[in-house]
Each structure stands twice: as C-alpha cells, then as structure tokens.
Amino acid sequence: MAGHSKWANIKHQKAAVDKKxxxxxxxxxxxxxxxxxxxxxxxxxxxxxxxxxxxxxxxxxxxxxxxxxxxxxxAGELGADNYTDVTYEGYGPGGIAVLVETSTDNLNRTVAEVRHAFSKNGGNLGTNGSVAYMFKNLGVMSFAAGVNEDALMEAALEAGASDVLTEEDGTIEVITTPEDFAAVQTALVDAGFTPDSSEVTMRADNLTEITDLEIAEKLLKMIDLLEDLDDVQEVYSNADISESVMTALAAE
The missing domain is CATH 1.10.10.200 (Integrase, N-terminal zinc-binding domain)
Structure with a gap:
C-alpha cells in the first residue's frame, strides 16, 4: 500500500498555472x-x-x-449553453504523451487553437486513442504529513479506496475509482480526515523522465499555452521533469 509517487510532479512544480x-x-x-x-x-x-x-x-x-x-x-432551467466535452490527444516535445480536456461551443475554433499550441512548441496533435490508453481516470485525495497513517489507511480502505500511497515527504494520497470518489471522501471527512486537496484526474501508467533542459522548457511552454486557452479544462501528461532540470529552470 505504501510507496513513492511522482504523479503530481509537473502539476505541483508549475507555479504559473491559472493565476487569474x-x-x-x-x-x-x-x-x-x-x-x-x-x-x-x-x-x-x-x-x-x-x-x-x-x-x-x-x-x-x-x-x-x-x-x-x-x-x-x-439543466436548462435558465436556457442551456451548448457546450460539448472533447478530449484531444497528442505528443509534446521529447515524445511526451499529452491529454487535453476541453469544453467548447465551437469545435473548429478549439481544435485549431489546440493544434497551434502543440505545433508551436515542437509537438503534434494525434488521433483518438493515440495516447489515451496510457492514462487512467482516478480519484485522488492528498493529506499533509503527520496524519495518522494507519488510521487513515484503515478508514480509506474500509470506505472503498483502491490504494493508499505514502510519499517520501510524509504526505499521503488516497486513490479511488471515479465512481467511489465522492463516497470515500465523505467517509474520510466524517472520520476526521479532511484532505488538503482532492480531485478526479487522469494519471499515466508510466512516467517519462525529462533530463534535457530545452525539451522541458518547450513542454512547459506548450502546457502553459494550452491551459491558457478558454476552452481547455485540464491538461495531463506523462512527464516527470528531473529535479536538476527544474532547478535550472527556476534559476533562469
């Protein structure tokens, strides 16, 4: 049940996401x-x-x-907006797999903007199914270091959680299926365990380490550009940027 996870690496390292x-x-x-x-x-x-x-x-x-x-x-009680969910798949610099979840009322506009963000930074938009198989839809709840690990694990597994992961820094993640997420979260809060953050997200089965500074820069620029698009809801990748590269980027 315990182990080290780098799944949130790129998400937690990027300080500029969604500032506004x-x-x-x-x-x-x-x-x-x-x-x-x-x-x-x-x-x-x-x-x-x-x-x-x-x-x-x-x-x-x-x-x-x-x-x-x-x-x-x-629900149509005030006049519905005609938004459609569309997920785009592609490869970023260095062959990094990228999923882009969008909600749009204009498919032509959205695909053009997403394709531009990929191509401008050395990536390319793929076909349906090209990278989606590399990711799993999961519910994730994060808890600060110092929480009673045994008690949390017992409560989580009893509530229906799929796994409990302990990070090197002492923080703990509770993993669920999307269907069980709400029930497990409610059960944990009722048991006195309130997560620092919780979400239903996509995670890659395997991560690809990036040790090249130029590739990392291009990838982060591409993700920033995608996330800045109004139609884009979430961006996921299988990137694991090395600590040395992140340190070098922060020093620039």
Missing part, C-alpha cells in the same frame, strides 16, 4: 454547466460529477449564486 481568478471561474462555470446538462439536474447531490464540479468551485471561492446559476443553466 476570472479564467479559473470561467473554466469551472463551464464544467458545472456541462455536468448539470449531462446529469439533467441542477441539484449537485443528485449527480456525482456535478457535485464534484460544485465542490471545486466552492474551493476556488466562487460565489454560491454564481454556482447556482451555472447549475440551473446547464
């Missing part, structure tokens, strides 16, 4: 809208994906009335 609150809220509103439409309800308690989207919005300090309007709009 307005852009974060725009993405979250779209996520809520799509989830409400998919679940055909404006009630977060009635549909797991909507409940998760609302929880993320509350975590980003979005006003409750804004959240409620997005829920109702998605």
């Amino acid at each position: 609150r307005g852009k974060v809220w725009t993405k979250l509103i779209r996520e809520i809208t799509v989830a409400a439409r998919e679940g055909k309800t404006s009630d977060p308690n009635a549909y797991p994906r909507l409940r998760l989207a609302v929880a993320k919005a509350l975590g980003a300090n979005m006003p409750k009335d804004t959240i409620e309007k997005a829920c109702k709009r998605g």
